[in-house]
Amino acid sequence: MGTIAERYRELHPTSLRLYEEAQAAFPSGVTHDSRYFEPFPLYIERGKGARKWDVDGNELIDYVMGHGALLLGHAYPDVVKAVQEQAAKLTHPVGENPLALEWARWVQRLIPSAERVKFTSSGTEATHMAMRLARAYTGKTKIIKFYGHFHGWHDYATVAHQPPYDVPVSVGVPKEVLGTMVALPAEIDAVREVLESDNDIAGVILEPCGASTGAIPVPPNFLADLRELTAKHNVVLIFDEVVTGFRMSPGGAQAKYGVVPDLTTMAKILAGGLPGGAVAGRADIMALLEFKPGDPTWNRFKRIAHPGTFNASPLSAAAGVACLKVVSQGEAHAHADALGERLRAGFNEVLGKLGIEGCAYGEGSVFHLFIGDGWSPENAANVKMNPRVTSALGQGMRNLGVDIFRTMGFVSSAHTAADIDHTLRAFEETLQQMRREGIV
Numbered sequence: 001m002g003t004i005a006e007r008y009r010e011l012h013p014t015s016l017r018l019y020e021e022a023q024a025a026f027p028s029g030v031t032h033d034s035r036y037f038e039p040f041p042l043y044i045e046r047g048k049g050a051r052k053w054d055v056d057g058n059e060l061i062d063y064v065m066g067h068g069a070l071l072l073g074h075a076y077p078d079v080v081k082a083v084q085e086q087a088a089k090l091t092h093p094v095g096e097n098p099l100a101l102e103w104a105r106w107v108q109r110l111i112p113s114a115e116r117v118k119f120t121s122s123g124t125e126a127t128h129m130a131m132r133l134a135r136a137y138t139g140k141t142k143i144i145k146f147y148g149h150f151h152g153w154h155d156y157a158t159v160a161h162q163p164p165y166d167v168p169v170s171v172g173v174p175k176e177v178l179g180t181m182v183a184l185p186a187e188i189d190a191v192r193e194v195l196e197s198d199n200d201i202a203g204v205i206l207e208p209c210g211a212s213t214g215a216i217p218v219p220p221n222f223l224a225d226l227r228e229l230t231a232k233h234n235v236v237l238i239f240d241e242v243v244t245g246f247r248m249s250p251g252g253a254q255a256k257y258g259v260v261p262d263l264t265t266m267a268k269i270l271a272g273g274l275p276g277g278a279v280a281g282r283a284d285i286m287a288l289l290e291f292k293p294g295d296p297t298w299n300r301f302k303r304i305a306h307p308g309t310f311n312a313s314p315l316s317a318a319a320g321v322a323c324l325k326v327v328s329q330g331e332a333h334a335h336a337d338a339l340g341e342r343l344r345a346g347f348n349e350v351l352g353k354l355g356i357e358g359c360a361y362g363e364g365s366v367f368h369l370f371i372g373d374g375w376s377p378e379n380a381a382n383v384k385m386n387p388r389v390t391s392a393l394g395q396g397m398r399n400l401g402v403d404i405f406r407t408m409g410f411v412s413s414a415h416t417a418a419d420i421d422h423t424l425r426a427f428e429e430t431l432q433q434m435r436r437e438g439i440v
Contacts, residue, residue, distance in 0.1 A: 004433055005039065008395040014055040015043045034067070034405070038391055042398065047074030049414035052403070061402045061419050063367075063409030068213070068243045069268035071323075071332055071365070073414025078322045079272045086318035092310075099317035106324040107270070107280055110251050112260045113239070114280035118289055119312040123242035123267030124152030126277035127205065129306065130263045131156055134203030134236035136304055137285045144194060144204040144235075146186045148211030148381055151240050151265075159183050163381075185381070186211070186218050188225045195233045203236035203263075208253035213243045215368050215408065216380040217361075223259040230262075236285065237261040242268055242277070246327045247410075248364055269327065272319030275310065332413035336365035339420055340411040343367055346424040354431055356440055365411040369393070369404075371431075371440060392439045396430030397423075 002010070009016065019040040022029035030036045043055045050073050052062045062074070072079065086099070104117040120126045131143050143156065147165050151157040158168035160183030168178065182201070184190045195201055204226065210217040230237040239261040241252045246269040249256040254264065263281035270276055279286075289306055292298045310316075326332060344367050347360030351371075358371035371393065374383040390407055397404055402423050434440045 003437055004392050004396045004399065004430070007399045009039070011058055011399060012040070012042060012054065012056050016040050018043045018055065037394065042403070049073045049075070050412055050416070050419055058398075059401055060398065061415070061423060063411065063423075064403055064405040065410040065412050066273050067268065067405070068247065068366075068410045069271070069273045070410075071247055071269050071336065071412055072272075072326060073412045076272075076323070076326075076414075078326065079319050082272075082318040082322035083274070083315055086314050090314055093314065097312070097314045097317065099314055099321060100312035103312065103317040103320045103324075106321060106328070107266070107278060110246065110255075110324065110328060111241075111264055111266070111280055112251055112254050113262065113264045113282070115283040116286035117278055117280045118286065118306065119316075120267075120277040120279065121275055121308055121310045121313075122152070123240075123265060123277045124154055124157070125308070126242065126265035126267060126279050127151040127157060127238075127240055128154045129279045129304075130238045130240075130265050130281075131203060131205065132304055133263060133279065133281075133285055133288060134238060136288050137236060138202040138234065140200045140202035141180050142182050142198065142201050143180065144182045144184055144191065144201060146184055146206050146211065148216045149186075149205070149207045149240070150212055151205060151207075152242075156181055186216075186222060188219075188222060188229065191226065192229055195229060195235060201233070201235050203238055204230055205238040205240055207244070208239045208241065208257065208259070208261075209244050209248065209363060209366075211381070213366055213368075213408065214362055217377050223257055227259050227261070236263060238263045238265065240265050242266060243366075245270060246324065247333075247366070249333060250328050250330050269323065270320055271316040272321075272323030274313075274316040274319040276313065276316035276320060333364070335413045336411045336415065339415050339417070340365040340367060342417070343411060343420050343423065346420065347427060350424060350428045350431065354428070354435070356431055356435070362408075367409050367411070369407040371407075389434070389439055392434050392437070393430060396433060397426055400426035400429060402426045 019029050028036055035041050044052050045055050046053050052060050107117050108114045147160050155173045155177045158170045158173050159181040161169040165183055208223055239254055241264050244253040245266040254260055265279055267277035288304045344360040351358050357373050360367055360369050362368045371389050372385055
């Protein structure tokens, strides 16, 4: 039968060949940091529903789901039709397009904070703009972010993403930029202390479900307490809903938890799986992006400039409108959330059955896995899975027809109960083989 690693190489020879060729084209042969996978990533050829197929013809139940963008699954018919029809009409108008307005109206209808909307090309651009808006609106400099929370790859977002939190996740970031960010644990007393002692705080940004899509959950009542505290100190509260927007509920985490921020950043599901992001929020803050006819001083010196060749791209707008129409009904969430709960329970049942330390956790359609000792919601920021365990788990699950995103995943409305059953069998078989190889 061979080892997990040997079987992985046997099943994916074309992916290995393409990866070796890619070394001469891309740094480390990958186009996204998270696609770097040892011993090599898979090359995917097509997808449909909850499944995708690699270049060697291997069929995979997909829980990566476009990094969380595909709540409706791969190649959802309404989205495909909308993009095809729009591509035949116009891909870039160099002018406004009616679809962008329709797209914005869907955002306003669904997201409680969305009095005004401005589209970007990515989530990273959206969080960058939200921080700039907070600074411009308050006239202050610093942004509070929390340990482990991910907000893209621009300079400000490199702070406190991975331990050690006092070292940026990337080199090449000026120390002057780092001085504008205040990194804190997700503890309301820590925020209160800073806001009461530092009068230069413009905003607070966070993933409302917790760091790294809930891998490190926020404490109970944290969002409500944070909303009250930031309002008291006239600090702009930013929810980064790039992942949670339209996933936790049709109105995102803010609608689910009943806490409305000043600004919201979105991407992923927003554009139906195509590139696209947005900032939405209070009209008075978003007004900083407005032109004022006859006021050259404002237009040149007081507003926020925002160009962007592919802002509100008609293709992304077409996909986004088609997707949000379905999302608004809530049926996709009910289905995906129920299967997510069943999957998490099943993972925990398998771990208990095999006597392997670890747990599955998460919320709604998102799951996280931790295999090893020491995980708890209170200690999640301080424990890490053994990289050898992470690698073997990913390879073993792929060998058995299941693709997870390192140690997490997203359930879509296209998944079925049979998919969950297959996934749990693959999980149990992978853990058994990992035990035979001395990995767990």
